[in-house]
Amino acid sequence: MTISIYGDTGSGSFRRVLTAARHMGISFEHVPVDLLKGESQTPEFRALNPTGMVPVLVDGDIVISEASAINIYLAEKIDSPLLPKGAARYETLKWMFWGAEHWRVFSAYLFNERIGKRVKGIAEDPTMVAFILESTRTNAAVLNQHLADKKFIVGNEVTLADFDVAAPFSQMARTKLPYDEFPHIMAWHQRLVDEVPAWKETKELLDQRMDTAFAAFGITF
Ligand SMILES: N[C@@H](CCC(=O)N[C@@H](CS)C(=O)NCC(=O)O)C(=O)O
Structure with a gap:
């Protein structure tokens, strides 16, 4: 099947x-x-x-x-180590849930403010953007500290948590998320790009698709 x-x-x-x-x-x-x-x-x-x-x-x-x-x-x-066994499994799940509730949600809101609204010809709401950026920085500080002594989110091996937490980088060039203020986050994401070929390949696909699609609306980034 x-x-x-x-x-x-x-x-x-x-x-x-x-x-x-x-x-x-x-x-x-x-x-x-x-x-x-x-x-x-x-x-x-x-x-x-x-x-x-x-x-x-x-x-x-x-x-x-x-x-x-x-x-x-x-x-x-397929019993993949992307979802490890034992304590590492729950650490992976913890960061996946954290990613949903405290992390990607702000990137999705920022995408709507800065891109979704632009497509519709609506100005971004400065109060909403300020709230999103403040929340993003608060949570980024936590992630940055966590990553200070780790190769990947759960330790030395890539897990599903890395893909979930790294997802907002997909649109960072367009949304201008302020992750570049956080060196350990930036270094971790670069490791993901360098060491996980699929992460790099799918970014190329995504950028190609976004650039072509938005060019049709006269929007370039
Ligand atoms: N919580 C969902 C979020 C999925 C989501 O936000 N998908 C967006 C694209 S990234 C979508 O399909 N939007 C529908 C639309 O724009 O009509 C997940 O993690 O899968």
Whole structure:
């Protein structure tokens, strides 16, 4: 049975899954969903994921949305060290949950303020942007301290937590997230780019897709 993964290569959430699947050598069919054409909002797609968001995985009768859940499913399927055993497993899960609740959410809001609104010709809201940047810096200080003596989020080996927490770097050139104020975060992300070929490849795909798509709106970054 072929695994199908629905997504748009311009999506940072799809990139988390694409990276993990490629890194684990799992074969799958990519079903393209063009977010700019609203293809995630059709009744057919919403039957798969009522939130109207990518990525979605279909493996026979199993349908999973939410990139972290998909990645856990894939890692368990092949018993991958991306989801380690014992205490490291819970450290991995802890950072995945932290990434969702305290980290990516602000990057998603900033994307909406600085890119989503620009596409619609709406000015960004300075109060909202100030709140997002303050929250980002508060949480970045925690991550920066955590990474001061670590190669990757959980230790010496890459785990799913790295892909989840690194995801906002996908749009950093466009959103201007202030991560460059945090040297240990920047050094960790560079290690990920240098040592995980799939992370680098999927960034190239994402940038290509974003640049082409936004050029159509007359937006360059
Ligand atoms: N919490 C979800 C977030 C997924 C998400 O935000 N997907 C965005 C693209 S990055 C999306 O599909 N948006 C739908 C749209 O723009 O219509 C996950 O981790 O998978």
